[in-house]
Amino acid sequence: MTRFAGTYYDGLTTQATPVSLQLDDANVLHVDGLPAPVAHPLASVRISARLGNTTRALYFPDGAKCDCSDNVAVDELERRAGKAGLSRLVHALESRWRYALLAGLLLVLLLVGGAHWGIPFLARRAADAMPAAMARDLGRGTLEVLDRTLLKPSELPQDVQQRIEGEFAAMARHYPELPLSLHFRGGAPANAFALPDGGVVVTDALVQLSTNDEQVLAVLAHEIGHVHHRHALRMALEGSTLVLLSSAYFGDVTQLTTLSTALPSVYTRAAYSRDCETEADTFALHYLDESHIPRQRFADIMRALQKEMGGDSKGGLQYLASHPPTSERIKRFESR
Amino acid sequence: MQPYPAGVNAPGPAFVPPPRERELRFEFTGSAKEYFRIWIVNTLLTIVTLGIYSAWAKVRTKQYFYRHTFVDGTSFEYLADPLKVLKGRIIAAVALGLLFGSQHYSLPLYLCTVGLFVLATPWVLVKALAFNARNSAYRNIRFAFTGRTGEAYGLYLGMLLLYLVTCGLAYPYVQWRMTSFAVTRHLYGDLRLWWESKPRGYYFAYLLGLLLMLPAYAIMMAITFASVGDRHDPAAAQRAMLPALAIVYPALLAATAVVRARLANLLYGGIRLGPHWLTSHQRGRDLVVLYLVNLVAVVCSLGLLIPWAKVRVARYTASHLRLFAVGPIHAEKLLDDEPGATGVGLADLGDFDIGIGV
Numbered sequence: 001m002t003r004f005a006g007t008y009y010d011g012l013t014t015q016a017t018p019v020s021l022q023l024d025d026a027n028v029l030h031v032d033g034l035p036a037p038v039a040h041p042l043a044s045v046r047i048s049a050r051l052g053n054t055t056r057a058l059y060f061p062d063g064a065k066c067d068c069s070d071n072v073a074v075d076e077l078e079r080r081a082g083k084a085g086l087s088r089l090v091h092a093l094e095s096r097w098r099y100a101l102l103a104g105l106l107l108v109l110l111l112v113g114g115a116h117w118g119i120p121f122l123a124r125r126a127a128d129a130m131p132a133a134m135a136r137d138l139g140r141g142t143l144e145v146l147d148r149t150l151l152k153p154s155e156l157p158q159d160v161q162q163r164i165e166g167e168f169a170a171m172a173r174h175y176p177e178l179p180l181s182l183h184f185r186g187g188a189p190a191n192a193f194a195l196p197d198g199g200v201v202v203t204d205a206l207v208q209l210s211t212n213d214e215q216v217l218a219v220l221a222h223e224i225g226h227v228h229h230r231h232a233l234r235m236a237l238e239g240s241t242l243v244l245l246s247s248a249y250f251g252d253v254t255q256l257t258t259l260s261t262a263l264p265s266v267y268t269r270a271a272y273s274r275d276c277e278t279e280a281d282t283f284a285l286h287y288l289d290e291s292h293i294p295r296q297r298f299a300d301i302m303r304a305l306q307k308e309m310g311g312d313s314k315g316g317l318q319y320l321a322s323h324p325p326t327s328e329r330i331k332r333f334e335s336r
Numbered sequence: 337m338q339p340y341p342a343g344v345n346a347p348g349p350a351f352v353p354p355p356r357e358r359e360l361r362f363e364f365t366g367s368a369k370e371y372f373r374i375w376i377v378n379t380l381l382t383i384v385t386l387g388i389y390s391a392w393a394k395v396r397t398k399q400y401f402y403r404h405t406f407v408d409g410t411s412f413e414y415l416a417d418p419l420k421v422l423k424g425r426i427i428a429a430v431a432l433g434l435l436f437g438s439q440h441y442s443l444p445l446y447l448c449t450v451g452l453f454v455l456a457t458p459w460v461l462v463k464a465l466a467f468n469a470r471n472s473a474y475r476n477i478r479f480a481f482t483g484r485t486g487e488a489y490g491l492y493l494g495m496l497l498l499y500l501v502t503c504g505l506a507y508p509y510v511q512w513r514m515t516s517f518a519v520t521r522h523l524y525g526d527l528r529l530w531w532e533s534k535p536r537g538y539y540f541a542y543l544l545g546l547l548l549m550l551p552a553y554a555i556m557m558a559i560t561f562a563s564v565g566d567r568h569d570p571a572a573a574q575r576a577m578l579p580a581l582a583i584v585y586p587a588l589l590a591a592t593a594v595v596r597a598r599l600a601n602l603l604y605g606g607i608r609l610g611p612h613w614l615t616s617h618q619r620g621r622d623l624v625v626l627y628l629v630n631l632v633a634v635v636c637s638l639g640l641l642i643p644w645a646k647v648r649v650a651r652y653t654a655s656h657l658r659l660f661a662v663g664p665i666h667a668e669k670l671l672d673d674e675p676g677a678t679g680v681g682l683a684d685l686g687d688f689d690i691g692i693g694v
Contacts, residue, residue: 009476054403100373
């Protein structure tokens with residue numbers, strides 16, 4: 001094998017000595033250029049893995065090392081020593097653009113697939129497997145926080161509350177397996193939402209917005225759909241998984257940018273809740289049909305809500321909206 | 337030297353001029369194209385192996401950046417064993433899992449876990465610094481961290497108290513004190529690192545950042561109050577927030593860049609290594625551009641330009657760093673049985689890395 005150049009460091013001081021190296025036929029590596037000749041059997045020399053075109057290092061058993069920028073020569077040493085294996089494979093992948101592009105393609109497929117199917121699938125399994133007691137604790141905490149911050153006690157007349165509660169109880173009897181409960185709250189715009197523990201919160205404004213009880217029931221059926229599919233739990237699990245994963249993968253970039261890490265998780269979470277809304281809508285559709293309530297009731301209240309909120313989200317922002325476009329949802333309930 | 341005038345005897349001992357310092361530039365020679373391929377392959381392998389490869393990816397990445405950072409013709413080396421990094425990551429993952437798991441399970445268990453985390457912090461910090469130092473080398477001489485866990489506990493508790501008592505006003509001092517501990521307990525071979533930055537530098541950096549933020553906050557407050565005062569329309573208030581945020585975010589970016597530049601200069605520029613010293617001349621306005629371009633590039637490329645952004649930061653940091661060397665840089669390996677290095681051998685028992693770098 002031909003001679004190649006290197007820089008020798010004895011490991012005791014910072015002294016750098018330019019040397020030339022040569023491997024003889026008996027696989028002994030000779031280092032020339034030092035005050036005393038140095039030779040090591042190749043089998044006892046550890047060779048640093050190839051990494052881009054960075055300088056390689058040969059580590060000798062006595063703690064000395066030799067830096068070599070001649071990658072071809074060091075690769076040949078590795079081959080002669082018969083211990084390249086995995087590190088060479090990794091370098092082969094890292095050094096060619098076609099593999100890099102392939103890796104990029106696979107990465108995008110994996111990430112998109114994982115975000116679209118993988119995490120929701122796992123979150124659904126975990127949500128279904130979560131004990132009812134744990135889910136209840138989660139829900140109780142949520143309502144307490146909301147009561148302290150956003151919500152106020154309901155100001156609906158007692159008789160209205162009792163009437164709707166009675167109708168809700170009749171609905172709940174259809175789903176004995178669900179731990180359903182109804183809460184009236186004020187202080188927020190027209191809205192209804194489901195909690196992880198099976199609680200359904202309705203705001204005063206929503207009841208006041210409705211023109212008949214069947215409209216409220218249609219919304220409640222939609223929320224029971226969320227409870228049935230354990231959406232709140234799934235969202236919480238998906239959200240925390242995404243935050244955890246994205247902080248793991250983008251963690252070392254936080255010093256470059258902080259906004260770029262938040263963006264993907266916002267984007268995917270918006271997509272998740274679109275799917276959840278569609279599932280809950282389907283659930284409500286079935287309930288309305290079975291209870292012989294006209295589907296139009298849901299469409300009516302949605303239209304009233306849409307008017308209250310000030311129009312539909314249009315154009316490019318649609319995919320970022322957490323609900324599917326309202327007009328699209330209304331159409332489902334109006335078409336037979 | 338001037339010849340001696342006739343008749344004057346030559347002086348007895350020869351005059352040896354003190355060695356002039358040499359100004360040595362740090363240089364980062366890595367390329368975004370090369371690092372992109374390494375990064376994307378390593379990220380893919382990490383995901384495919386469900387995170388196990390992340391330890392190897394971390395070592396390769398760090399080695400890539402170290403080996404491409406040159407000073408005085410030689411580059412740095414990162415020598416960590418990926419298996420030890422993996423061990424550290426598994427411990428950290430289990431600990432975090434316990435923390436998040438116990439959160440939903442029982443309050444006493446959660447509080448116990450949080451308490452354990454708080455208690456373990458100084459120990460983990462010392463371990464991580466020691467691991468990082470021991471696996472960093474230059475010219476085949478390794479760095480070492482000699483800080484003691486006990487000392488770290490005292491410092492940590494004292495600083496926590498000071499921080500609480502002063503309602504956070506002592507934060508720059510606390511940061512200075514912690515950095516001082518981290519820097520001055522480092523050895524390069526037998527050379528100790530000294531640190532000459534002063535707390536007032538930290539106060540000045542944060543004051544400057546605050547001054548940059550104040551006008552933006554004032555404008556935001558004015559806009560918010562004006563819109564709220566007009567009429568009780570939540571939608572209008574939300575619309576008014578948009579221009580307010582458009583003022584605050586650039587101000588925040590500028591303040592962050594200025595503070596970061598000053599802190600980096602204080603950290604690196606205060607370091608003395610034996611007779612040699614470092615200087616760092618990062619500028620806030622450079623960092624504003626650097627961060628802004630990185631942010632836009634990373635967001636618009638959906639993360640694909642992360643390697644490019646990292647290489648840019650490394651190149652900027654290195655190109656503004658200088659080593660002033662007096663005579664040759666000479667250091668010797670500290671024998672393991674010498675005082676100050678005994679902890680190094682012992683530390684191998686609980687050896688792990690959590691990814692904190694100085």
